[in-house]
Amino acid sequence: MELAIQEYAKRLKLSWIRQHYHDVQAASNEEYLLRLLELEVQQREERRVNLLLSQAALPKIPSIPFKWDEIEYNQGLTKDYLLQSQFIKNQENLIFYGGVGTGKTFLSTLIGLNAIQKYGNQVRFYTVAGLVNRLLDANEKGTLSRFFKQLEKLDLLILDELGYIPLHKQGAELLFQVISMCYERKSLIITTNLRFGEWNHVFGDPILTEAVIDRLIHHSHLVVFKGPSNRMKESLLQS
Ligand SMILES: Nc1ncnc2c1ncn2[C@@H]1O[C@H](COP(=O)(O)OP(=O)(O)O)[C@@H](O)[C@H]1O
Ligand SMILES: [Mg+2]
Structure with a gap:
């Protein structure tokens, strides 16, 4: 028996x-x-x-609680909306803007962790540089469409550190393809230290930059990371 x-x-x-x-x-x-x-x-x-x-592939999360009073967000956004995967259900994006060490990576990881553990979402964390290298590599090996299929399965793609290094033309175009693929179908979290007016430095082409921003700001929420003393919000929309 x-x-x-x-x-x-x-x-x-x-x-x-x-x-x-x-x-x-x-x-x-x-x-x-x-x-x-x-x-x-x-x-x-x-x-x-x-x-x-x-x-x-989330980074390790700090063992301290996240201080919510150091960030600012628009109406309609709440702590629960972020942590309970509501923005993912609504296929919205989050733009995290702030200086170095203000908690952007911390919060994006915390959100990713919650999305997986409580809601069973498929999440992938990349630094922008890491994703672009992966894309260039896949492109060279002829496996780009396979890689895109993998990305298409995600509910949430986290792109950390946009703006730290400028991208080469091909890298910028491939990144644009990923952002376009996510448009209205998945959620993105993008963290950056640059205001929109400076994104041209990263993408290197004003038309491409405008197309990227256009895709992103539709259905997006902006979260400003002030840090303990920084005031970043006023500067974001300046060029
Ligand atoms: N709002 C916050 N609440 C708690 N700790 C924070 C906060 N912001 C930053 N920290 C601390 O600072 C460290 C660096 O934050 P991090 O998320 O790496 O910054 P960024 O990605 O914006 O450069 C964190 O690991 C954490 O210890
Ligand atoms: Mg970071």
Whole structure:
């Protein structure tokens, strides 16, 4: 009987039940079955979350709580809206603007982590430089369309540190393709130390820059990272 149970559980891919059905105690047949199914489902969910976490490549999160009073956002945005994946459900983007060390990477990681653990979203974190290198590499190897298919499965793409290094023409164009692909279909978080008027330095071409900004600011929320003393908001829209 033991062998048959093992075999059926294997065929049905009930791996938790296969290994642990001996350990479950219950007062009735019904309760026993319920417990088994519950624990199998629970274990599958844990496995899925772990897989999503490893695919997301999130940076390590600081062990301190995030200070929400150091950021500013527009009406219609709340802490819960960000942490409860509401912006992802509505396919909206977030632009995180602020100086170095003001918490942009921290908050984007925290949001990504919540999206995975509480909502089972598919998330991927890249620095802009890291993604552009990956795109250039895939382009060279002829695997770009495969890479795009991978990106298409995501619910949330986090692009950290736009603006730290200028992009070459091809890199800028490939990044634009990714942003266009996400347009109205997925959510992006982009962190940057540059105001929109300066994005031309990154993309190197005013028409491309305008197209990028145009795609991004539709359905976007701006979050300004003031830091303990910085005041960044006033400067964002200046050129
Ligand atoms: N709002 C905040 N609340 C708590 N800690 C913060 C906050 N902003 C920054 N920090 C601290 O500063 C560190 C650097 O933040 P980080 O997210 O890397 O900044 P940025 O990406 O904007 O350069 C964090 O690891 C954290 O320790
Ligand atoms: Mg950062």
